[in-house]
Amino acid sequence: MAPPKRKTSDTDNDVENSHASKRGRPDLRQPHPNARQTEEFGIVQRDFYPPEMSNERCQAYTDGTLERPIETLEKACRDTAQQRRSVTAGRAVVHWFKRDLRLHDNRALHAASQVARDNQIPLIGLYILSPEDLTAHSTSPAQVDLTLRTLRRLQRDLAELDIPLYMETREKRKEIPNRVLELCQKWEARHLFGNIEYEVDELRRDAKLVRLCAGQDVDFEPTHDTCVVTPGALSSQQGRQYAVYTPWFRSWLAFLKENPDYLELSEEPGPNPGNARQQLSDLFDCKVPSPPANKTLDQEELKRFEELFPAGEHEALQRLDKFVEEKGRKYEEMRSMVAGQHTSVLSPYFAVGALSARMAVVTAKRANKNHLDRYEAGYITWISEVAWRDFYKHVLVHWPFVCMNKCFKPEHTNIEWEYDADLFQAWCDGKTGFPIVDAAMRQLRHSAWMHNRTRMVVSSFLTKDLMLDWRRGERYFMENLIDGDFASNHGGWGFGSSTGVDPQPYFRVFNPLRQSERFDPDGEYIRHWVPELRDIPGKAVHDPYDRGAGKTAEKHGYPKPIVDHAASRNRALERFKSALKK
Numbered sequence: 073m074a075p076p077k078r079k080t081s082d083t084d085n086d087v088e089n090s091h092a093s094k095r096g097r098p099d100l101r102q103p104h105p106n107a108r109q110t111e112e113f114g115i116v117q118r119d120f121y122p123p124e125m126s127n128e129r130c131q132a133y134t135d136g137t138l139e140r141p142i143e144t145l146e147k148a149c150r151d152t153a154q155q156r157r158s159v160t161a162g163r164a165v166v167h168w169f170k171r172d173l174r175l176h177d178n179r180a181l182h183a184a185s186q187v188a189r190d191n192q193i194p195l196i197g198l199y200i201l202s203p204e205d206l207t208a209h210s211t212s213p214a215q216v217d218l219t220l221r222t223l224r225r226l227q228r229d230l231a232e233l234d235i236p237l238y239m240e241t242r243e244k245r246k247e248i249p250n251r252v253l254e255l256c257q258k259w260e261a262r263h264l265f266g267n268i269e270y271e272v273d274e275l276r277r278d279a280k281l282v283r284l285c286a287g288q289d290v291d292f293e294p295t296h297d298t299c300v301v302t303p304g305a306l307s308s309q310q311g312r313q314y315a316v317y318t319p320w321f322r323s324w325l326a327f328l329k330e331n332p333d334y335l336e337l338s339e340e341p342g343p344n345p346g347n348a349r350q351q352l353s354d355l356f357d358c359k360v361p362s363p364p365a366n367k368t369l370d371q372e373e374l375k376r377f378e379e380l381f382p383a384g385e386h387e388a389l390q391r392l393d394k395f396v397e398e399k400g401r402k403y404e405e406m407r408s409m410v411a412g413q414h415t416s417v418l419s420p421y422f423a424v425g426a427l428s429a430r431m432a433v434v435t436a437k438r439a440n441k442n443h444l445d446r447y448e449a450g451y452i453t454w455i456s457e458v459a460w461r462d463f464y465k466h467v468l469v470h471w472p473f474v475c476m477n478k479c480f481k482p483e484h485t486n487i488e489w490e491y492d493a494d495l496f497q498a499w500c501d502g503k504t505g506f507p508i509v510d511a512a513m514r515q516l517r518h519s520a521w522m523h524n525r526t527r528m529v530v531s532s533f534l535t536k537d538l539m540l541d542w543r544r545g546e547r548y549f550m551e552n553l554i555d556g557d558f559a560s561n562h563g564g565w566g567f568g569s570s571t572g573v574d575p576q577p578y579f580r581v582f583n584p585l586r587q588s589e590r591f592d593p594d595g596e597y598i599r600h601w602v603p604e605l606r607d608i609p610g611k612a613v614h615d616p617y618d619r620g621a622g623k624t625a626e627k628h629g630y631p632k633p634i635v636d637h638a639a640s641r642n643r644a645l646e647r648f649k650s651a652l653k654k
């Protein structure tokens with residue numbers, strides 16, 4: 073279906089409620105208007121998109137009749153508890169680093185260090201790069217680069233404590249559990265530590281490793297670390313997992329007040345015994361792995377990202393302190409303004425684990441006279457934003473089907489999407505003719521990062537104005553964001569603004585023009601990212617073709633709007649309504 077043609081007036085509200093790659097893969101660019109769905113083993117195959125889990129199977133997860141991956145891991149830990157208890161100290165302790173690339177406040181690393189010190193044996197850090205995982209997760213080259221640069225810093229910091237960091241690349245991700253065990257055996261380590269990653273494949277991998285290790289007298293019980301409150305710890309009065317943020321957040325706050333130890337920070341590891349350098353000499357000069365061919369950046373990009381996002385936990389901690397001191401108080405008031413920098417831009421550091429969410433909350437709480445939810449509105453709001461990160465991870469753990477290309481609400485599966493390759497490309501390139509959308513998409517391409525407000529605007533634009541499948545946007549974001557995080561990204565695309573907003577079955581349709589005028593009132597953000605519009609004065613910059621600046625825009629090659637917002641909005645609402653009726 074052709075996109076609706078643009079009308080000249082645009083009168084809807086700021087937010088509408090209705091009851092009702094640059095490195096992209098070629099197959100995504102093909103239009104497939106008549107999607108065919110077949111069911112096999114509970115997986116819906118579409119010929120235009122990767123497999124999607126069936127609604128029945130999703131329901132089984134929701135009902136608890138299908139074992140969740142977290143339960144598989146818990147079961148493996150329970151089943152092996154006795155075997156693991158009898159394990160005696162070996163000649164070393166291993167901490168397996170994943171997305172927890174820091175020394176400060178790293179729960180599993182701290183525990184590993186304690187066991188090593190109690191037994192006067194050395195601690196060894198391990199990191200395995202898995203190109204297959206990076207491809208499967210659509211990790212952006214910018215995030216791979218930040219990870220590798222962070223590893224370099226981490227290696228230096230560990231070396232100061234006489235702790236080696238052994239790193240290697242493993243092409244096949246299936247081999248990783250066996251390889252980790254093999255290395256433990258080689259180093260005669262009987263205790264392995266690691267923090268839990270909550271995505272489906274990672275939980276299953278760790279469950280396998282727990283059993284493998286126990287069979288070979290190695291104790292491995294992965295640790296909860298990445299969330300402030302452990303997934304599964306909060307449930308409603310009916311004993312159910314919250315599906316709505318606000319009551320969940322109340323419960324999150326209450327939990328932390330009752331369990332203040334959840335906000336205790338772990339110390340960094342102590343130094344290795346003096347003879348560790350001799351005993352493990354071959355592990356100290358390990359090279360940081362190279363990025364896989366499909367994840368490399370060119371020289372100019374490498375330099376740019378290094379300048380924008382210097383690596384390591386020292387940088388992250390400095391940014392945190394600076395933000396809390398200088399911007400924290402004004403956060404509530406300023407956070408949605410897209411020009412300038414009013415948010416922390418810490419998301420890349422959370423994504424690679426250079427900073428813990430606990431550390432962020434504790435630092436803001438301290439600045440807020442030790443309160444989580446009263447006193448300064450700025451700090452309270454910022455803490456509640458960091459909590460969103462926890463919330464989406466809790467959702468992922470309880471409803472793991474979100475990993476299978478599924479939106480949160482099964483009924484939204486029936487929405488009829490469009491697959492127009494040209495419209496998708498215009499969105500990616502920032503050439504839609506909607507200045508705020510284009511500025512944001514160009515910010516993403518240049519910085520591998522985008523402001524939260526504009527993430528909401530461009531996701532709404534892709535899925536409502538262009539009616540394109542939200543999964544295309546979700547994937548494009550992962551492929552390009554330096555802070556790509558499965559749970560938060562899916563939360564933004566498949567849980568919230570893109571497919572509907574809880575708790576009511578209504579849909580937000582952002583009006584790009586209203587968003588632009590409200591959150592970039594002087595057009596500073598637009599002029600910064602869209603040079604074709606730099607010469608356009610005043611409010612015309614928000615909508616040049618409708619506000620008498622069309623000639624200048626055209627002269628500088630800025631495109632006309634590719635769709636009519638009002639008509640697109642009506643089409644989207646119709647599509648959503650009819651999907652709910654199905």
Ligand SMILES: Cc1cc2nc3c(=O)[nH]c(=O)nc-3n(C[C@H](O)[C@H](O)[C@H](O)COP(=O)(O)OP(=O)(O)OC[C@H]3O[C@@H](n4cnc5c(N)ncnc54)[C@H](O)[C@@H]3O)c2cc1C
Nearest residue numbers: 415416417418419457458460461524527556557560561564
């Ligand atoms: C469509 C869409 C996709 C998104 N994809 C990602 C993603 O891949 N990775 C990611 O980290 N965030 C994602 N977000 C959430 C949010 O946009 C970013 O976390 C935020 O913009 C990062 O900037 P900041 O560090 O300056 O945040 P601040 O405003 O300083 O907030 C502090 C921290 O709180 C957390 N946070 C804030 N808002 C959210 C939110 N809405 N959801 C989850 N956590 C939040 C982040 O960890 C953030 O670093 C997405 C949002 C949308 C709407």
